[in-house]
Structure formats: structure tokens, C-alpha cells
Amino acid sequence: xxxxVRRAVFLRIGVFALLxxxxxxxxxxxxxxxxxxxxxxxxxxxxxxxxxxxGLSIEINGPxxxxxxxxxxxxxxxxxxxxxxxxxxxxxxxxIFVVLAMARNAxxxxxxxxxxxxxxxxxxxxxxxxxxxxxxxxxxxxQPYLDGTMTVTQAIDAASEPLRAFMLSNTRxxxxxxMTRVSGADxxxxxxxxxxxxxxxxxxxxxxxxxxxxxxxxxxxxLVIDLVVSSALMSMGMMMLPPVMISLPFKILLFVLVxxxxxxxxxxxxxxxxxx
Numbered sequence: 001x002x003x004x005v006r007r008a009v010f011l012r013i014g015v016f017a018l019l020x021x022x023x024x025x026x027x028x029x030x031x032x033x034x035x036x037x038x039x040x041x042x043x044x045x046x047x048x049x050x051x052x053x054x055g056l057s058i059e060i061n062g063p064x065x066x067x068x069x070x071x072x073x074x075x076x077x078x079x080x081x082x083x084x085x086x087x088x089x090x091x092x093x094x095x096i097f098v099v100l101a102m103a104r105n106a107x108x109x110x111x112x113x114x115x116x117x118x119x120x121x122x123x124x125x126x127x128x129x130x131x132x133x134x135x136x137x138x139x140x141x142x143q144p145y146l147d148g149t150m151t152v153t154q155a156i157d158a159a160s161e162p163l164r165a166f167m168l169s170n171t172r173x174x175x176x177x178x179m180t181r182v183s184g185a186d187x188x189x190x191x192x193x194x195x196x197x198x199x200x201x202x203x204x205x206x207x208x209x210x211x212x213x214x215x216x217x218x219x220x221x222x223l224v225i226d227l228v229v230s231s232a233l234m235s236m237g238m239m240m241l242p243p244v245m246i247s248l249p250f251k252i253l254l255f256v257l258v259x260x261x262x263x264x265x266x267x268x269x270x271x272x273x274x275x276x
Contacts (some may be wrong), residue, residue: 089200090163092129092170095207096268097122102215103264106222107255108248125265129272136162160196167203168194170272175202175209214267222251 087093100118104110127134141159144150150158176194179202180187188194229247254260 087123087126089204090167091126092207092268092272093122093126094204095211096125098208098211099214099218099264099268102211103218103260106215106219107251108222108244125268129269130166133162133166164192164194164196164199167199171199171203171206172209175205178202178205210271214264214271218264221254225250225254 097118100122104113104118137159140162141150141155144158145152145155176198177187179198180194183198185195185198226244226247229250233246
């Protein structure tokens, strides 16, 4: 077979192979298009009130109706986050801390005891004073909620009653009338009708007023000592000597002799036992 004939045979074989590849590719593309074009029936949605077992569900209550441990932990973390605000606005902490700070300033010791010591003393005195209220909250609200016999809303309402009674017994009617008049609301028919948004600032104003009254009583004897020492120094011509250096030991001695810390703490505790 000569060379031109051989080339013609190879050319025909190549053309047939190319046509075969084109046909195979066409069949593959057509089959793929049909597969994508085939309709797929959508899956019906799952009823949220009756899950089919394949979804995610969160159990709020346990098997006996009590709240689950995760919910109790979440509520505890939430209460811890707002505990400083509750401590300042709804307990005796603010009044105690202000009185202790004013006693420190009356002695002429602006940084002794430090603020951390005063805050710790005020905190534990507040826990001592608020112990009956905390016990009532635990009995009326916390334990029934943990037992599953009370909802969250009912527990909050039950817990607010002891706090409301404590704040009302230590709030002046003048301060309640002031906040009611400022808010533009009608006068409540009884103490139980006073809203918490009015009661809380009224309670804080009454606490600050009582704290300043106690602080004034504490300042008076130390002011007398300062006046006596200043007059003595002026009469002796020792005007360049700071009177504080001479009066400070006498004020500390007087405070220790009369057992000042015991007197202040006793007056603070009895002020709440007497209802204000």
C-alpha cells in the first residue's frame, strides 16, 4: 500500500473516532440534564408542637414539673449580674455605707479605714438587717418555684412582697408624695397600690436623708474638738501649726473611749427595727 492510500485510511479512522467521542459526550450531557430536570417532592415542615424526634428541643421543666438545672443556673447568673443594683437600691447598704464614710471624714481620716473595709462592713450589716426579708423570699418564692408549684411570674410577684413591705416601712410619706407628684400619677389609695418605680426612688431618698441626719450627729462632737483646738492655738500664737495635727489624736481618743463603732452600728440596726 502506497503512502497516499495509507494516509487516507488513517484520516478516516481519526474522523470516525472523533465522531464517536462527540456522540458519547452528547449522551452524557443529555442524561445529566434529564437527571437535574427531574422534579423532587419537598419535605413537609415539622410541627413545632409535635416534633418528629429529629429536631432540637429544650426542656425548661424537669420530669416532676420543677425547673431544670440549666434554667436555674441561668436565673442565678442573671441575678448575680443585677445584684449590685438591687443591693444599692432596695436594701440598707446605701445608708450604712454613707454613715460609715461620714464618720471616717468626721475623724479627719479620709482614707482610713479604706473603702473596701467600709463596703465589706456595710455589706454584712445589710445581710444582717435583711435576713428576715431574705428568709421570707426564700420561703414564699424560691422554694415553691424550685419545687415546681409556682411559675416564674408568680415567684417574682411573691418575692417582691417582702421587699415592698421592708421599703415601705422605711420610706417617708413625704418622699412617696414627692415622687408621685413628679411622675404625674394619681395618689394611690393604699400602700399596696404604690408602684415599684415610685417606691424605689422614694426609699433611696429617705435612706439618704436618714444617713445625713446620723452623719450630722456624728460630726458635732468632733467639730467642737476642732473649734477648741483652733481657739487654743490662736490664743497661744501658734498660727502656723495645723490644728488637725493636734485635734486628730483627741478625736481618735474620744471615738475609742465612747466605743464609736458600736454606737454607730447600734443606731443603724435599731433604725431599721423601728421602721425607719
